[in-house]
Amino acid sequence: MRTAERLVNLIAVFCIVSWRVFWMTMLNRSSPNAVPQTALTGPEIRLLDHLVKDKGGDCSRRSTLSHYVVKIARLGGYLARAHDPPPGNTVIWRGLSRLTDIELRAAIKATIMGN
Template identity: 35%
Template sequence: MGTIERLERALALFLVVAWRVTYLMRLGRTCPDLDAHLFFDPDEIRAAHLLTKTRMPVQPKLNEVLRLVARLGGFLARKGDGEPGAETIWKGLTKVHIAAETMRLLRDDGDADISV
């Protein structure tokens, strides 16, 4: 980031990511029963369930998926832990995005031996 222009582009990207993480965190706390498909791609929802080795419900709720994502980021989800914070959601989203992109690439590759 040797120039002002590069720094400005990086900050713009960081602001968008920070906004999404904070938005998800707040909605997960205030409107936990919203449909997760409104905020996550189907591949992201499936990736969160696959990575945490949990069974995916027919209609996943926002807070359910958000807690799975946060668990991937280090949230322990113990009885007295409360709701996940921005840092664990951010770290978990990183893992979920990688897994979802991998699933898309495998599906688009058309390999008959792999069912994703």
């Protein structure tokens, strides 16, 4: 960060990422039954379905935003026990960071393998 312009660009990126984390956390609390495509892309949903296995047999929640936010939070260390509060910004941040790393790895692998 040798120039002020670079620092401004970094802060702008951090603002966008932190907005998405906060937005997903609050969206999960205000309208948990929304469709997951409201906040997630198709590849993110497919990766979450592949990476994080469902707990229990509750198939009715499988297509809700809340279900996928909990999956992201579980990637970030959230335990999802019966009496735990809803996931917060920290575990959502960690989970999204990990999901992004996995998504980039999958894209690079597809490019190298030619799929």
